[in-house]
Amino acid sequence: MPDDYERIYQQYKSQNSPAGQGQGMDHDDGREKIIAVRKNQDGDIIAIRTDGGRDLDYVSALSEAKAGRLAHVDVFHKYGRDILRSEPDGIKENNLDNLPQF
Numbered sequence: 072m073p074d075d076y077e078r079i080y081q082q083y084k085s086q087n088s089p090a091g092q093g094q095g096m097d098h099d100d101g102r103e104k105i106i107a108v109r110k111n112q113d114g115d116i117i118a119i120r121t122d123g124g125r126d127l128d129y130v131s132a133l134s135e136a137k138a139g140r141l142a143h144v145d146v147f148h149k150y151g152r153d154i155l156r157s158e159p160d161g162i163k164e165n166n167l168d169n170l171p172q173f
Contacts, residue, residue: 108167
């Protein structure tokens with residue numbers, strides 16, 4: 072039975088991983104990717120820029136992510152509010168905090 076757990080998890084990971092992970096993620100089903108962020112003086116992300124050329128304030132970005140229009144991000148509830156974060160994929164360079172600033 073424990074071997075089944077590992078096999079099922081590996082199947083899950085392969086189905087939900089971008090094709091050619093780390094080689095440019097063209098498999099986004101038409102969703103926009105976040106390519107840059109704007110931070111306030113405390114280092115908090117307050118806006119994002121998409122590869123479609125849109126600049127979105129944080130609340131709008133949350134709405135877009137919840138609607139499934141942004142690729143490679145998740146919305147989760149913490150600290151009593153919704154928070155936008157990169158999908159965990161083991162690649163630090165594409166974490167929202169590590170993206171270029173605009």
